[in-house]
Amino acid sequence: MPQLAFANTFWDEYEVLEKSVKAGVRKAMSKFQKLTVAELHADKGLHLESVDIARDARMRTIRINDFWRGVVLAPDDGSDTFLLVNVVSHDKAYEWASKRIYTVNTATRGLEVRNVVAIEQLTPVLEQAAAQAPSRLFEEYSDFTLRELGIDEGTLRAIRTIIDKPQLEAFGTLLPEDQFEVLQYLAEGFKPDAVYRDVVAVRRPADAGPEPTEDLATAIANTSSRITFVSGPAELEEVLSKPFAAWRVFLHPTQRRVAYRVSYGGPVQVTGGPGTGKTVVALHRVKHLLGRSPDGGRILLTTFTNAMAAALRQNLALLLEDPALLDRVEVTTVNSLAHYVVQERKGRAPALINDADERVRWGRLVRKFDLAWTEQFLAQEYRHVILAQDIGSSEEYLKAVRRGRGSALGPLQRAKVWRALEEFTRQLESEGKRTHLQLCSEAARLRRNAGPDFPRYDHVVVDEAQDLHPAQWRLLRAVVPERPDDLFITGDPHQRIYDSKVALGSLGISVAGRSSRLRVNYRNTEEILVWATGIVRNELVEDLGGDGMETLAGYQSVLHGARPRTAAFGSEEAELTALVDQVRQWTDAGVRTSEIAVCTRFNNLIDKAVHRLVAVGIPVALVKDNPAADEEGVRIATTHSMKGLEFRCVAVVGVTAGAFPFSRAVTDETVDRLQHETDLLAERCLLFVACTRAREALYVSWSGAPSSFLAA
Numbered sequence: 001m002p003q004l005a006f007a008n009t010f011w012d013e014y015e016v017l018e019k020s021v022k023a024g025v026r027k028a029m030s031k032f033q034k035l036t037v038a039e040l041h042a043d044k045g046l047h048l049e050s051v052d053i054a055r056d057a058r059m060r061t062i063r064i065n066d067f068w069r070g071v072v073l074a075p076d077d078g079s080d081t082f083l084l085v086n087v088v089s090h091d092k093a094y095e096w097a098s099k100r101i102y103t104v105n106t107a108t109r110g111l112e113v114r115n116v117v118a119i120e121q122l123t124p125v126l127e128q129a130a131a132q133a134p135s136r137l138f139e140e141y142s143d144f145t146l147r148e149l150g151i152d153e154g155t156l157r158a159i160r161t162i163i164d165k166p167q168l169e170a171f172g173t174l175l176p177e178d179q180f181e182v183l184q185y186l187a188e189g190f191k192p193d194a195v196y197r198d199v200v201a202v203r204r205p206a207d208a209g210p211e212p213t214e215d216l217a218t219a220i221a222n223t224s225s226r227i228t229f230v231s232g233p234a235e236l237e238e239v240l241s242k243p244f245a246a247w248r249v250f251l252h253p254t255q256r257r258v259a260y261r262v263s264y265g266g267p268v269q270v271t272g273g274p275g276t277g278k279t280v281v282a283l284h285r286v287k288h289l290l291g292r293s294p295d296g297g298r299i300l301l302t303t304f305t306n307a308m309a310a311a312l313r314q315n316l317a318l319l320l321e322d323p324a325l326l327d328r329v330e331v332t333t334v335n336s337l338a339h340y341v342v343q344e345r346k347g348r349a350p351a352l353i354n355d356a357d358e359r360v361r362w363g364r365l366v367r368k369f370d371l372a373w374t375e376q377f378l379a380q381e382y383r384h385v386i387l388a389q390d391i392g393s394s395e396e397y398l399k400a401v402r403r404g405r406g407s408a409l410g411p412l413q414r415a416k417v418w419r420a421l422e423e424f425t426r427q428l429e430s431e432g433k434r435t436h437l438q439l440c441s442e443a444a445r446l447r448r449n450a451g452p453d454f455p456r457y458d459h460v461v462v463d464e465a466q467d468l469h470p471a472q473w474r475l476l477r478a479v480v481p482e483r484p485d486d487l488f489i490t491g492d493p494h495q496r497i498y499d500s501k502v503a504l505g506s507l508g509i510s511v512a513g514r515s516s517r518l519r520v521n522y523r524n525t526e527e528i529l530v531w532a533t534g535i536v537r538n539e540l541v542e543d544l545g546g547d548g549m550e551t552l553a554g555y556q557s558v559l560h561g562a563r564p565r566t567a568a569f570g571s572e573e574a575e576l577t578a579l580v581d582q583v584r585q586w587t588d589a590g591v592r593t594s595e596i597a598v599c600t601r602f603n604n605l606i607d608k609a610v611h612r613l614v615a616v617g618i619p620v621a622l623v624k625d626n627p628a629a630d631e632e633g634v635r636i637a638t639t640h641s642m643k644g645l646e647f648r649c650v651a652v653v654g655v656t657a658g659a660f661p662f663s664r665a666v667t668d669e670t671v672d673r674l675q676h677e678t679d680l681l682a683e684r685c686l687l688f689v690a691c692t693r694a695r696e697a698l699y700v701s702w703s704g705a706p707s708s709f710l711a712a
């Protein structure tokens, strides 16, 4: 009976196929498990046929339906593993298959594919261009060194023409994968022996002989980073019905390089636009770190909300499989960690107050001390200056540099403000209550003072880092000793929706020389990404560490689909009716309700949307109730709680001029100009985050005047 395996090139296409085509793929694949090789060749429905003028004689196409074809690499060496490499439209299938050739890497012994036709066409052109260039990217490496790293003759000639990194990246999709990865490392300045150790040796089978003599099945088995084997019908069903799990196996070379680098000298920062796999990389880093400390080292993995922590835990369980490894990882939010630390050290954690309660308290203090500043100003001063710098006395406050604040405060004014700030803390203390950030600050202090013998984590991995406040960073710094591989941080400054201002370096977390950026988006179609990027495109945002600015330039998506739909209505009623129609269209097209999300800025519109959907029999589930992944129901959320999540289809409703920006969330320009700008940017980012949660379809609607952000 033949064996079946899937290449990573297959998943990119498979994920966006319509349901009926996916069913066709499943049917065709199941034949590979039921029929003998001879029967496969004879099967009329499958129509396994060779490709004319193919550069690789093993290329075959199979029929999925009238329009779609699968591309299969069929063994011709007596081995029995068929490799499904792509699903493409009829016309493209032959073109795709005829140009590519699969070979075994001489060093890693993995199976690689290259677009040999394109490489041959481009090489002479590039050679000419390179003749004028002052230097070439790989000129310092001899042919011998490159061959030792698995670069073969065909690739060697081509890459000798490359002059810089952008050209290498542009050429990369044509090159054999392992070879391209080796070249990327060299281009980043890694020494050949380090590249051999970290990329080649880890893949090369221990019993590899001097020359590759492997049959196709063995080469496929050597390629676990890009190819997945399927051993029976149940596994086939599992792998095809859970395509999102592709990330467990296939990492983009850039993702793999970041996640599986053997060791980093200190804290590492990985940034990237939405859907570039930052969470995936964080999960793989946890796996790598667990593998490096088999002696029972403990890892803390944090994220921003409980819903995201629950999702991370589930995904980590999928990735690790071994429950013993999972037990060594604590997955939680930083706030929960703070609660745990304070409880552990003091026997009891204080009660927490929410934002509304905090606002009321500041309002009372403004009146009590008859202050000229607003409650909002005091709350921000407390958050961005006092808590951020852990200020405990009026003397410290007088000397404090008020970074990021746009209003000057002289000594007399500070003395006045301090009375209110001090009273705020005193009152809460006497009631045994705290704000979330106060608790984090306290936990950080307790942990720091507990001394080096106190149990800590061996590694801390931080996802969704962009919204963490300095008090939260201090806590994270305090729970892991300063040493190599202490902190691994992922985040996207364009998704900052709370106004935290952080200078990581000043908190003992220096990522200098250890930063990388991911640029390939795996979640959104190019159409959705480009549209959503319009909301924030012209904005420069402060980077994660507070050292510079970042833009959204240079991101690309691997997926394509329909353009987002926008719809304007004269009334909210009409908008809600259209929302119900839109959700129906999605469910009629076969999308499960749990794969659809509806989000709005305000709770009252959420209630109305829930009411209308339920009235026509569409089940709903509130994201804040943390529904299980398989629970039916359209997910309903505020735009704030969409952070970090993803769905096949997303409707963002109520995108009016009054909702984005929401005036109460934006500090008045006269109160603090800098804060005004930061708040406006956070409002933009909020809409951007909500829209980039959509994998395949995005629908944005409003009634009355639309948000000014949409005109961007």
Ligand SMILES: Nc1ncnc2c1ncn2[C@@H]1O[C@H](COP(=O)(O)OP(=O)(O)OP(=O)(O)O)[C@@H](O)[C@H]1O
Residues within 6 Å of the ligand: 244, 245, 246, 247, 250, 251, 252, 255, 272, 273, 274, 275, 276, 277, 278, 279, 280, 281, 492, 495, 521, 522, 523, 643, 644, 645, 646, 692
């Ligand atoms: N190499 C990969 N192959 C296939 N799918 C991938 C890969 N990397 C990421 N994905 C998928 O892309 C989607 C986005 O990944 P992930 O959530 O890690 O991105 P992110 O950068 O954390 O996103 P955001 O910042 O927008 O929350 C997920 O569905 C993930 O499974």
